[in-house]
Amino acid sequence: AQKVTQAQTEISVVEKEDVTLDCVYETRDTTYYLFWYKQPPSGELVFLIRRNSFDEQNEISGRYSWNFQKSTSSFNFTITASQVVDSAVYFCALRMNTGFQKLVFGTGTRLLVSP
Amino acid sequence: DGGITQSPKYLFRKEGQNVTLSCEQNLNHDAMYWYRQDPGQGLRLIYYSQIVNDFQKGDIAEGYSVSREKKESFPLTVTSAQKNPTAFYLCASSIIPGQKSNQPQHFGDGTRLSIL
Numbered sequence: 001a002q003k004v005t006q007a008q009t010e011i012s013v014v015e016k017e018d019v020t021l022d023c024v025y026e027t028r029d030t031t032y033y034l035f036w037y038k039q040p041p042s043g044e045l046v047f048l049i050r051r052n053s054f055d056e057q058n059e060i061s062g063r064y065s066w067n068f069q070k071s072t073s074s075f076n077f078t079i080t081a082s083q084v085v086d087s088a089v090y091f092c093a094l095r096m097n098t099g100f101q102k103l104v105f106g107t108g109t110r111l112l113v114s115p
Numbered sequence: 116d117g118g119i120t121q122s123p124k125y126l127f128r129k130e131g132q133n134v135t136l137s138c139e140q141n142l143n144h145d146a147m148y149w150y151r152q153d154p155g156q157g158l159r160l161i162y163y164s165q166i167v168n169d170f171q172k173g174d175i176a177e178g179y180s181v182s183r184e185k186k187e188s189f190p191l192t193v194t195s196a197q198k199n200p201t202a203f204y205l206c207a208s209s210i211i212p213g214q215k216s217n218q219p220q221h222f223g224d225g226t227r228l229s230i231l
Contacts, residue, residue, distance in 0.1 A: 009155070033217045045158075045205065045222040052217050091157060102173070103220060105157035 002027045004094050006106035013082050013113055020078045021109045023092030027073075029053075031097040034068065034075045039089040039108070048090075051075060082113045117142045119223035121206050126228045128193065128200060136191045136226045138206035145211045147189035148220065151175060152203040161204075164189055165211055193228060203227050 003026040013019045025034065036048040049059070051068045058067050063083075067076045079086055092106045119140045128134045140147065146165045150158040160173030164183040178197025183189055189208075193200045204227075207220040 004157070035219055037219075037222075043203065043205075043225040043227075045207075047219040047221065050217050050219055102160055102163070103158075105159075107155065107157045 002094055002096060002104045004092050004104055004106035006092055006109050008109045010110040015084060015113055015115050016081050018080050019082050020076055021090050023075045023106060025073050025094045027094060027096060029096045033095045035093040036077050037091045084113050084115055087111055087113045119206055119208055119221055121223035121226050123226060126226055127231045129231050131195045133192055133194050136204055138189045138223060139187055140208045142208055144208035146209045148207040149191045150205045152205060201229050
């Protein structure tokens with residue numbers, strides 16, 4: 001069975017601190033896709049990043065960076081120099097390459113950035 | 116701008132009543148989805164559709180029904196059989212996953228449903 005675990009329920013930081021959101025996944029598929037979504041207080045889910053299982057190159061985009069490690073089944077997300085506008089719930093999701101290929105979501109991590 | 120429109124933003128249901136949540140997309144996506152979100156939980160798939168006039172049950176379809184008469188529209192009806200309907204409902208769309216599985220789903224702003 002496929003599963004995504006976000007062990008951190010809530011994280012509180014002060015503005016300008018760096019923060020890492022953890023994501024651990026389980027799948028037997030050899031090909032799969034990982035996503036991070038942001039859910040601000042308004043409710044919509046905003047797509048942030050995707051990674052293919054066969055592409056372990058990590059990436060930095062502005063204040064965001066991602067660390068994908070297949071050996072530990074982890075896909076962690078780091079915000080550098082956090083800002084109040086980063087306050088949201090962040091979801092990690094897994095999609096397999098077989099069957100319907102549905103998205104399996106973690107339970108989310110609520111990030112609170114205070115000024 | 117292309118996107119997904121969900122309405123209404125807030126909805127109240129009386130006991131024994133069916134209510135319908137609207138979802139419209141102008142992204143020209145073939146696949147559409149309905150998710151339910153409860154506090155402290157991830158999104159759970161209710162129904163999905165990959166083509167007009169066809170849809171499939173997701174993980175928690177009991178007490179819900181859908182239709183897909185047009186490519187752009189995928190309304191969700193919460194029936195009286197759904198005993199615990201209070202939740203946040205999100206609609207999403209994407210190209211059919213099999214074509215490019217790394218393409219993300221795009222989400223609407225959601226509808227918050229409460230019991231009166």
